[in-house]
Amino acid sequence: MTQLTTLAGRLGWQQALVITDANLLDAKVVEPVLLALAAGGVQVEVFGEGEAEPSIAVAEASMALANEVKPDVIIGVGGGSNLDLSKNTAAAFTHQGHPTDYFGFDKVPGPTIPLVCLPTTAGTGSEVSHSMVLTDTEQQIKISGQSEYFRPDWAIVDPQLTYSCPRQVAADSGIDALTHAIEAITTVDFDQLEIPLGETCAYDGRTELTSSLAERAIRICGKSLISAVNSPDDYQAKDQMALAATLAGMAFSNSGVALVHAMEYPMGGELHCSHGLGNGLLLPYVMQFNLQSRIPTFAKIARWLGETELADQTQMAEQAVKAVERIRESIGIPHRIRDIGGTEEQLQSFTEKAMNIQRLFWLNPQPANYDDIYQIYRTAY
Numbered sequence: 001m002t003q004l005t006t007l008a009g010r011l012g013w014q015q016a017l018v019i020t021d022a023n024l025l026d027a028k029v030v031e032p033v034l035l036a037l038a039a040g041g042v043q044v045e046v047f048g049e050g051e052a053e054p055s056i057a058v059a060e061a062s063m064a065l066a067n068e069v070k071p072d073v074i075i076g077v078g079g080g081s082n083l084d085l086s087k088n089t090a091a092a093f094t095h096q097g098h099p100t101d102y103f104g105f106d107k108v109p110g111p112t113i114p115l116v117c118l119p120t121t122a123g124t125g126s127e128v129s130h131s132m133v134l135t136d137t138e139q140q141i142k143i144s145g146q147s148e149y150f151r152p153d154w155a156i157v158d159p160q161l162t163y164s165c166p167r168q169v170a171a172d173s174g175i176d177a178l179t180h181a182i183e184a185i186t187t188v189d190f191d192q193l194e195i196p197l198g199e200t201c202a203y204d205g206r207t208e209l210t211s212s213l214a215e216r217a218i219r220i221c222g223k224s225l226i227s228a229v230n231s232p233d234d235y236q237a238k239d240q241m242a243l244a245a246t247l248a249g250m251a252f253s254n255s256g257v258a259l260v261h262a263m264e265y266p267m268g269g270e271l272h273c274s275h276g277l278g279n280g281l282l283l284p285y286v287m288q289f290n291l292q293s294r295i296p297t298f299a300k301i302a303r304w305l306g307e308t309e310l311a312d313q314t315q316m317a318e319q320a321v322k323a324v325e326r327i328r329e330s331i332g333i334p335h336r337i338r339d340i341g342g343t344e345e346q347l348q349s350f351t352e353k354a355m356n357i358q359r360l361f362w363l364n365p366q367p368a369n370y371d372d373i374y375q376i377y378r379t380a381y
């Protein structure tokens with residue numbers, strides 16, 4: 001935490017707004033952050049009403065406090081939820097807009113006041129990503145915005161902040177990190193990315209750089225995810241997962257995420273499951289759908305996740321799906337949409353909403369139409 005004190009002193013911040021939530025305040029995770037800011041001579045106000053999968057109403061409340069306090073720095077402390085809230089507040093306060101003005105790509109008009117993010121889950125990579133996600137509770141869907149101005153100025157990744165994570169949060173956020181890495185390394189190549197005329201894309205497609213980051217994240221998940229979740233005292237595994245999550249965040253926020261995320265946003269919005277859980281549930285089904293387009297990559301993923309080598313590359317690629325199913329099972333992520341309260345009738349509405357997120361379809365290695373998406377949901381049902 002000394003980095004935060006040093007930053008505060010060097011940059012001469014006067015008034016910080018720390019954006020966090022009641023669980024993290026109760027668990028005393030925020031305490032070292034507050035002490036570090038005080039040591040740097042900064043006045044601190046705390047917004048402690050953050051919530052998981054934050055709603056637009058919470059973003060309005062956080063923005064209202066910022067308007068009162070007039071901070072010269074915003075500090076997000078939490079999982080992806082609080083970090084995204086802090087990104088939204090930094091943009092809305094700086095540019096005096098409404099929290100919903102920043103949905104979509106490139107909607108933040110310019111730089112924001114400084115933003116520091118300290119992740120307390122090993123999952124979303126929001127501390128390094130240009131993405132911000134809120135929940136539209138009226139439309140029952142998660143809505144995201146991407147902007148270079150959402151990329152925090154500083155990310156302080158201290159794995160110790162994740163040690164108090166409940167098992168379920170470690171599982172859900174951990175498989176989110178794995179999803180980011182797998183989607184990042186299987187997106188369309190940067191030189192094959194076709195963007196419809198008149199549209200802009202928040203992502204660049206996969207490159208050697210993003211694939212290198214994703215590979216390392218997948219290898220770490222293969223070695224450490226199960227233990228980080230199931231063995232409360234395995235701090236080495238938890239430290240490794242914090243690294244994997246940030247690497248995966250750097251990978252996906254450049255290359256892109258694709259169908260798993262497009263299909264999770266409506267499901268999470270209607271069923272109120274966590275983002276990570278929804279992704280983890282859907283991931284193997286989408287991998288199966290994409291398999292034929294990415295045989296060599298999936299074969300490598302199977303190896304990185306510790307599967308035994310097979311001579312046949314297609315069979316080896318299929319092992320990647322099996323490996324993810326095994327991990328999903330071991331950390332207790334449900335396999336079926338019906339198990340998290342979804343009904344058969346909802347599959348159509350999920351499909352319609354997912355089809356509206358075409359910008360993520362551009363990144364998917366395998367083209368997908370309405371029937372394909374409906375079929376994937378059906379298989380997952």
Ligand SMILES: NC(=O)c1ccc[n+]([C@@H]2O[C@H](COP(=O)([O-])OP(=O)(O)OC[C@H]3O[C@@H](n4cnc5c(N)ncnc54)[C@H](O)[C@@H]3O)[C@@H](O)[C@H]2O)c1
Nearest residue numbers: 023052053079080081121124126129131133164165173275
């Ligand atoms: N911006 C991005 O790039 C990006 C990427 C993926 C997901 N997301 C978003 O992030 C959100 C999910 O974030 P998440 O998976 O990190 O979980 P989260 O932030 O929603 O946290 C889940 C719960 O765990 C608690 N918690 C978090 N850390 C804790 C700790 N160390 N000790 C005790 N309790 C703790 C929180 O209080 C919360 O109740 C979703 O809204 C999702 O859409 C954003």
Ligand SMILES: [Zn+2]
Nearest residue numbers: 176180275279
């Ligand atoms: Zn995600």
